[in-house]
Amino acid sequence: MTDPSITNVDVEREHSFDGITEFDNHLPNWWLWSFYLACIFSVFYWGAYHITGFAALPTEVYEADQAALAAQSTDADDETLRALLADPNYIASGKKIFDINCASCHRNDGGGMPGLGPNLTDKFWLHGGEPASIYTTVTKGVIEKGMVAWESQLGASKCRKATVYVMSLRNKNVANGREAQGEPYAGQ
């Protein structure tokens, strides 16, 4: 089919390769327009997905789905606790529990208090920095050192929320935090 947009008389270009020559025709308009529209669309796409965050990228949707699944379960293994870190609402409810029950010894910002609770915003852990280890410390406590076993007081679900909030404080290194104690933990 001849493209109706090609109205000019075909002009042959000067070069030739192995006897093959080519015309110097205009690109068809439908082709040009689909190219221009794709360029315009790409600006909006880039803005929505990568600049403003108006639309969620596939990885973000995936993380939110995993967090929603984890929130429905009662598991407290490393993987589930890490997945919950992607849910800001879950962390916010953990913060409320922390403010009421934990801040008196660990300070409002988690920086710790000499003689009371250790700094939870550095990378050093007395009882292990793995998510499941933090959960065990929170639920079972370290009675002889003054850390309460919270499971009997708060229940497993609130302990899990407080644990995920503590994980969100990790490596924030707040100002005037208590000195480092224990072993460094590099993971999340």
Ligand code: HEC
């Ligand atoms: C009465 C004071 C007190 C309160 C309240 C308290 N803690 Fe603690 N917490 C401690 C002490 C003391 C330790 C350190 C235990 C040790 O030296 O072995 C500790 C340790 C911890 C650790 C382990 C830190 C590490 O380095 O391994 C975590 C996590 C923790 N607390 C979380 C919480 C959470 C969450 C709450 C609230 C639900 C809470 N704590 C409430 C006193 C407290």
